[in-house]
Amino acid sequence: MAAATDTTTQTVAAGMELAGDASASPDEAAAKAVTKRYDGLVMVRTKAIKGKGAWYWAHLEPILVNNTDTGLPKAVKLRCNLCDAIFSASNPSRTASEHLKRGTCPNFSNLSKPVSSPSPISTSLPNSAPPPPSHHNPRKRSSSSAAASGSAPASSYSVPPQGVLDPTRFCGGELTYAVPGVLTQQPHLMLSGGKDDLGALAMLEDSVKKLKSPKTSPGPTLGKTQVDCALDFLADWVYESCGSVSFSSLEHPKFRAFLNQVGLPAVSGREFTGSRLDAKFEEAKAESEARIRDAMFFQIASDGWKIKNAGGLGEDNLVNLTVNLPNGTSLYRRAVFVGGAVPSKYAEEVLWETITSICGNAVQQCVGIVADRFKVKALRNLESQNHWMVNLCCQFQGFTSLIKDFSRELRLFKAVTENCYKLASFVNNKSQVRSSFQKYQSQKYGYTGLLRVPSMQDYEMLNFGPVYVMVEDILSSRPALELVVLDESYTLVSMEDPMAREVAEMIGHERFWNELRAVHSLVKLIKDMAQEIEKERPLVGKCLPLWDGLRAEVKIWCSSNHIDEGPVEKVIEKRFKKNYHPAWAAAFILDPVYLIRDNSGKYLPPFNLLTPEQEKDVDKLITRLVSREEAHIALMELMKWRTEGLDPVYARAVQMKERDPVSGKMRIANPQSSRLVWETYLTEFKSLGKVAVRLIFLHATSCGFKSSGSLMRWVSPRVNMDKAQKLIFIAAHSKLERRDFSCDEDKDAELLALENGFD
Known part of the structure; x- marks a missing residue:
């Protein structure tokens, strides 16, 4: 340090002597006085560090502050090496007493005895401004030359310049460093x-600082209650993330650094899969059980039987069983892990076992099941064996199945699939055409890529999911494809390849594009309706209006595209009959939401x-759902309901709508009113009322907890199945509690699409 500071003094003094004479300006005279004061302080500090002066000089360092306009020294300051605070140099002893002895400095801990050891070693980073050269350095520069070279003033240092990188010592690929203190007595150290040694040198400095000042600046201090509460919130987040957050990531160094920064102890993944997991599971299970006991009856929702990739490890291998309560609440019950095709009898046994595990022998509490379409036989068997049950096929599944029906039974879909497959395969596989296509892609859209073509298996099985992606690619690439067939290179290919001529004719014919748009728009229409069903999770009374709405939209589509x-x-009627259940019609009639005002005001x-x-x-359905003794009474009450209906005031109250703040659509203000009006107002319908309150709350879709691909990491031979069940239960219970029926992966994809400017 002495070498470095003496050099600064010598350099400034030399510059002043060279530049100054009897006619020196006032600024230069003042700078000379400042430099003299600086030299004196440096000399005092140098002696003190060697044990021949006051103790506080080990922590206080003189620095020069230069004038930004002239580059000449204008003041001397003292810097605290422990906290980098800056003070006036007029009274170092007073500064030491007030800043160090009185505890103002957060990093000064030794208050009782002088410190004779050297100050911590500091590294000088390559991009930081070098300090003034040493008195002992033969390569002296004047203050004017230093200013011309852009040297930073001493006050701009962010690190005390004690370890000095000397650029003048660079030779033969080696760097020379000046490191003063006890580590070396020589002015320069190779x-x-x-x-790369700078990092190691910085670590050494940190070690010295820790030894000298063990009591560093304390972080935030939390009480035990606060720590426990924070860790509980952390555990909830990990469990409820549905596998998106791995337990091993809790031990990531950066995450541990974050915990330390906010005053929390380090946690381990093992801690979160032990007693804490058991406690969270028991808490969620007890809450779920209490809600089920409080309800008079419930419906089982079963999703995941429809296997897409038999034996794979996708979400299709997890069957989620949920309990729907009359008040609109959904509660997670259990997960069943399956692989490959599931026998109908096995599904039937799983469903019945789930029912009995909930209500024991009082099985009449379960008034129905809704499941995605795996084997209708299982649902029908359970319904025929238990006359009070209404077992439904999922409407979301019914709508999405329509797309497959169209691809198999409509000639338009078959023609479009065949033409698109020819075009995409030819463009991707023919190198000259592919190069031309990607050239125009780059010009038009700023990116290049192949057209996405379905596998041969998907193509032969008319699996329209991958086909739809191909159709979208071709539609969006129309401008580039039209330029490709006009390109001179394509003309040369067409002379030898008949397929090239067929593809060119296809691209140039407007009929091809009209058919492509027609198929795409119909599939998009059905997909949009299916997504709305998945989001809204309609009740059983909504089924008939949904299918009527689909018929109306398809009628408009046929007219606008000139299709028979x-x-x-x-095709639609065939799928409707497969999914239809008499409960659709009965709920539609009994739900006050669908009552119609006639001319008399009723x-x-x-x-x-x-x-x-x-x-x-x-x-038929109403008589099946009541006892034999009540059947004729229920039918009489049905006739009365048909002729009298509901009081207009109550009917308007049930049908009252409000605008959804998120979607902007008008929705029923209180969906529970339909059931409540039967239980509280229509008490004269004793038999029919029993059917109504059990029927109109039933869900028409099995969509509920949506498992993600990351969650399936828990389902493997290496994972304890008991722990996996608990983890899934906690995650699902939380999402259903928040009525969050989306998937985090879908949310991320949507967010990234928005970030990239896609709609």
């Missing part, structure tokens, strides 16, 4: 590791919107 309605309607059930077969289904 660090054999070169620049007959074959399309036939609000009556919409029997006129049912077919004769559906009217008969209503009678």
